[in-house]
Amino acid sequence: MRILDTKSFSVPGFKAWGIHCGIKKTDKKDLTLIYSDRDAAMAGVFTKNRVKAACVQLDAAKAKSGKGQVIVANSGCANACTGKRGLADARATADIAARELGVNPASVYVASTGVIGEFLPLQKLEAGIVTAAGLLSPAGWEQAAEAIMTTDLYPKLSIVQEEIGGKIVTVAGIAKGSGMIHPDMATMLCFVMTDVNIASPLLKKCLLSSVETSFNSITVDGDTSTNDMILCMANGAAENKRIAAGSKEQKKFQACLDSVTRSLARQVVRDGEGATKFVEIVVRGAKNPAEAKRAAVTVAKSSLVKTALFGEDANWGRIMAALGYSGVDMDESRTDISIGKAKLVEKGLGQGKAADREAALALKQREVQITIDLHKGKAEATIWTCDLSNEYIKINAAYRS
Amino acid sequence: MRILDTKSFSVPGFKAWGIHCGIKKTDKKDLTLIYSDRDAAMAGVFTKNRVKAACVQLDAAKAKSGKGQVIVANSGCANACTGKRGLADARATADIAARELGVNPASVYVASTGVIGEFLPLQKLEAGIVTAAGLLSPAGWEQAAEAIMTTDLYPKLSIVQEEIGGKIVTVAGIAKGSGMIHPDMATMLCFVMTDVNIASPLLKKCLLSSVETSFNSITVDGDTSTNDMILCMANGAAENKRIAAGSKEQKKFQACLDSVTRSLARQVVRDGEGATKFVEIVVRGAKNPAEAKRAAVTVAKSSLVKTALFGEDANWGRIMAALGYSGVDMDESRTDISIGKAKLVEKGLGQGKAADREAALALKQREVQITIDLHKGKAEATIWTCDLSNEYIKINAAYRS
Numbered sequence: 001m002r003i004l005d006t007k008s009f010s011v012p013g014f015k016a017w018g019i020h021c022g023i024k025k026t027d028k029k030d031l032t033l034i035y036s037d038r039d040a041a042m043a044g045v046f047t048k049n050r051v052k053a054a055c056v057q058l059d060a061a062k063a064k065s066g067k068g069q070v071i072v073a074n075s076g077c078a079n080a081c082t083g084k085r086g087l088a089d090a091r092a093t094a095d096i097a098a099r100e101l102g103v104n105p106a107s108v109y110v111a112s113t114g115v116i117g118e119f120l121p122l123q124k125l126e127a128g129i130v131t132a133a134g135l136l137s138p139a140g141w142e143q144a145a146e147a148i149m150t151t152d153l154y155p156k157l158s159i160v161q162e163e164i165g166g167k168i169v170t171v172a173g174i175a176k177g178s179g180m181i182h183p184d185m186a187t188m189l190c191f192v193m194t195d196v197n198i199a200s201p202l203l204k205k206c207l208l209s210s211v212e213t214s215f216n217s218i219t220v221d222g223d224t225s226t227n228d229m230i231l232c233m234a235n236g237a238a239e240n241k242r243i244a245a246g247s248k249e250q251k252k253f254q255a256c257l258d259s260v261t262r263s264l265a266r267q268v269v270r271d272g273e274g275a276t277k278f279v280e281i282v283v284r285g286a287k288n289p290a291e292a293k294r295a296a297v298t299v300a301k302s303s304l305v306k307t308a309l310f311g312e313d314a315n316w317g318r319i320m321a322a323l324g325y326s327g328v329d330m331d332e333s334r335t336d337i338s339i340g341k342a343k344l345v346e347k348g349l350g351q352g353k354a355a356d357r358e359a360a361l362a363l364k365q366r367e368v369q370i371t372i373d374l375h376k377g378k379a380e381a382t383i384w385t386c387d388l389s390n391e392y393i394k395i396n397a398a399y400r401s
Numbered sequence: 402m403r404i405l406d407t408k409s410f411s412v413p414g415f416k417a418w419g420i421h422c423g424i425k426k427t428d429k430k431d432l433t434l435i436y437s438d439r440d441a442a443m444a445g446v447f448t449k450n451r452v453k454a455a456c457v458q459l460d461a462a463k464a465k466s467g468k469g470q471v472i473v474a475n476s477g478c479a480n481a482c483t484g485k486r487g488l489a490d491a492r493a494t495a496d497i498a499a500r501e502l503g504v505n506p507a508s509v510y511v512a513s514t515g516v517i518g519e520f521l522p523l524q525k526l527e528a529g530i531v532t533a534a535g536l537l538s539p540a541g542w543e544q545a546a547e548a549i550m551t552t553d554l555y556p557k558l559s560i561v562q563e564e565i566g567g568k569i570v571t572v573a574g575i576a577k578g579s580g581m582i583h584p585d586m587a588t589m590l591c592f593v594m595t596d597v598n599i600a601s602p603l604l605k606k607c608l609l610s611s612v613e614t615s616f617n618s619i620t621v622d623g624d625t626s627t628n629d630m631i632l633c634m635a636n637g638a639a640e641n642k643r644i645a646a647g648s649k650e651q652k653k654f655q656a657c658l659d660s661v662t663r664s665l666a667r668q669v670v671r672d673g674e675g676a677t678k679f680v681e682i683v684v685r686g687a688k689n690p691a692e693a694k695r696a697a698v699t700v701a702k703s704s705l706v707k708t709a710l711f712g713e714d715a716n717w718g719r720i721m722a723a724l725g726y727s728g729v730d731m732d733e734s735r736t737d738i739s740i741g742k743a744k745l746v747e748k749g750l751g752q753g754k755a756a757d758r759e760a761a762l763a764l765k766q767r768e769v770q771i772t773i774d775l776h777k778g779k780a781e782a783t784i785w786t787c788d789l790s791n792e793y794i795k796i797n798a799a800y801r802s
Binding site for chain 2: 050080082083115117225303307331347350390393394
């Protein structure tokens with residue numbers, strides 16, 4: 001597998017573009033169009049929030065067909081909690097794009113992100129789709145990635161290539177994240193495009209597996225959104241022999257998909273609202289994988305741990321306290337905690353000032369690793385998160401103004 | 402029931418005092434002593450965190466006797482995650498107090514709050530206990546309440562009187578809170594003193610019921626601590642006829658206890674770290690009480706909701722999103738949301754700019770009420786919380802320095 005520079009982002013058979021159509025009050029881009037020049041296999045993962053935006057309801061139904069050709073995404077308005085009118089607006093958006101691109105409306109998927117409870121400005125969207133359709137380009141991915149941003153500071157892209165079945169296959173994705181990032185939802189917006197030839201049931205299986213170790217392993221603020229989705233389109237333009245289930249080709253494709261989703265997930269955390277640090281939390285020695293993940297997520301979500309990280313304070317007591325209320329099987333007197341290479345806690349006891357000083361140095365870095373060993377079993381999990389800073393409060397106190 | 406001014410805080414048969422003994426780096430008080438002049442019935446509720454401080458382990462064992470006479474509490478050092486030495490130090494603290502006050506060590510309860518992972522300075526504690534024992538006073542409660550404070554901005558006291566069985570009975574409590582406040586733990590430190598005559602099993606029953614609607618109904622930052630406990634001592638000095646289970650006297654006492662614990666719980670939230678607003682979240686129309694509470698707690702814990710409250714932004718979409726991921730049975734199209742008297746959402750739909758403006762005015766107040774009706778059943782729950790401000794980050798980023 002070869003990781004490409006995102007500057008040369010391009011996927012055979014796909015075009016994209018992003019523009020400002022007037023949903024956002026500023027002149028920032030707010031409309032993305034992604035187009036496959038042929039029918040593609042489509043798989044989707046959607047938020048588990050019971051309150052689902054219109055686009056999520058619509059796409060989840062469409063995804064059952066396993067087919068798709070177009071994604072139209074807007075930022076600035078979530079079209080969530082908008083009732084029947086919201087659903088009609090999402091359908092109308094798909095119809096407009098279908099008409100402009102000459103495809104079946106059933107092949108058009110809609111995604112939205114932004115403020116909840118406001119209606120889509122359909123006229124602006126229609127004009128925007130017409131314009132964007134005329135600008136679609138094989139090299140338009142930076143624009144596309146920019147136009148789905150909300151509080152993101154930079155666009156998120158990732159692209160890899162691999163030889164599969166004698167053909168060079170490309171797997172590439174764009175994502176937006178920032179706030180409301182938390183495991184066990186379909187997470188923010190992420191669109192993955194590949195020219196591999198694969199049937200949609202197998203594509204869905206690969207996508208679900210990939211999401212588990214990428215978007216379902218990150219947390220920014222513990223909130224899960226109404227609009228999050230990951231869509232993956234495979235249009236077969238690489239003309240490889242269709243990937244067989246359980247084959248080594250499937251493994252290769254899975255590795256490519258994992259690389260792209262993990263890269264995008266890490267970019268989302270790095271760009272977490274107000275984040276000053278990227279934090280990897282590894283829990284080892286848990287009884288089973290679910291407990292390993294639960295322990296890591298609980299530490300990652302703790303406001304007290306996150307503020308201590310922001311303050312570069314090796315306050316391991318807060319980590320221990322979080323493990324204690326995580327609900328997993330743990331025993332203080334067996335637990336080890338390290339920050340960076342500094343072993344702060346062994347068998348539940350602090351290891352003194354030298355370890356504290358070493359940990360304090362590790363905490364000054366932009367990337368921090370916290371390793372916890374529960375010594376209760378053999379399961380392990382890794383969660384990526386960020387610290388909680390003043391900036392998070394500032395961004396979220398004033399989000400709508 | 403009569404609510405007394407805390408300036409005349411006094412409970413027959415009890416004395417207290419608080420001093421600075423040198424645990425805290427500043428000259429602030431850090432040692433509290435509470436003494437009953439006779440053997441008292443004792444009931445305790447302790448943290449559910451698996452990582453329990455030495456004092457919690459010790460007191461939970463002692464509380465099985467249902468008896469007690471002394472509480473010695475320190476702030477500045479939690480004596481948590483301190484292993485065998487920590488347990489020995491907690492025992493030694495009880496022994497010193499027992500010796501100074503001429504009581505059985507089994508009657509002395511120990512409480513600690515502060516930084517985790519550091520050992521108690523026993524010599525300073527010993528000198529402090531000797532000094533405080535000499536200063537014990539029937540009017541020493543303000544000092545006692547001050548000496549258990551950590552990041553609290555003010556001491557928390559509450560006192561009521563009631564005629565029970567022909568006698569005037571006093572129920573009074575002191576508490577400390579601030580960070581790490583969350584339901585389903587025994588919550589921070591709270592000591593309740595009463596001169597009522599009641600057997601300890603019934604006292605425990607009353608205390609558990611009282612905690613459910615007070616300390617288990619508040620959340621500041623979602624973290625639960627290793628040290629939290631509520632101790633309730635009833636010394637019988639009022640000489641009422643011992644309260645019988647199920648009697649109207651029990652109801653009267655329960656009302657007094659509820660008034661004190663609810664007052665202290667509300668004070669804890671009002672003084673939440675960095676809090677600028679006191680927020681009451683009422684969920685109605687839930688399927689059952691557990692779901693009502695879960696929905697209210699999920700909204701109360703959401704960082705996005707809490708920052709919007711700080712920003713005085715009536716961003717009801719975040720409330721709806723939190724309800725959606727709370728896991729309770731809800732249906733967006735049935736849900737109503739009000740802030741103050743402004744009905745922002747009816748049957749899942751925003752009610753327009755006039756309602757937004759009215760809610761914005763309500764959000765400018767120091768006290769805010771959010772009312773949610775799920776229209777799924779008849780159960781109801783109330784949770785008290787505060788907003789999430791820059792100040793919370795500042796306090797918790799620099800807590801140990």
